[in-house]
Amino acid sequence: NAGVTQTPKFQVLKTGQSMTLQCAQDMNHNSMYWYRQDPGMGLRLIYYSASEGTTDKGEVPNGYNVSRLNKREFSLRLESAAPSQTSVYFCASSEAGINQPQHFGDGTRLSIL
């Protein structure tokens, strides 16, 4: 059972480089999310997509863009990476509606030098 799959698992970038983090889910979920996790802080929402074709900003959207390519896939793009974006990034998905549990991917560890 794949669940939520994130690629890559690890990446090192130089300041100013761009990259896209990929996320795909096979649970037919409507809603998808991107979070970042930093030491000493809880997970913070970057962007989310309530359904295919819609995206909305979360708490910390600056420096990121997202694309909900189809119902399965939700990508996160860093256009010009900065050291402050060094973090572990998690993708999650859930059924639509209130109080639905979220299912998480294994994370992408991103370092920006």
Next chain:
Amino acid sequence: KNEVEQSPQNLTAQEGEFITINCSYSVGISALHWLQQHPGGGIVSLFMLSSGKKKHGRLIATINIQEKHSSLHITASHPRDSAVYICAVIRGGSRLTFGEGTQLTVNP
């Protein structure tokens, strides 16, 4: 002050001990989520609850909506329970607000 506070931040226990992790929140919520993050980094949902108590194996979660407090209990702890336990609240829809997590280490 964070909207979701967990205590303790770090907890070390001996195998077999009863463990309690606390979560307090300062906002109105529709439900609360307990999650487990293993050393490898993956995050797994343990419970979602909006009232009362839920039990799964050796894990028990309780919530008191009036007091804005939830607890996660682990009975007969085992080294494989070592992980970060994260409390998250749902304020509307399915968006989560997370606590910082509690690092639990269970020694044999």
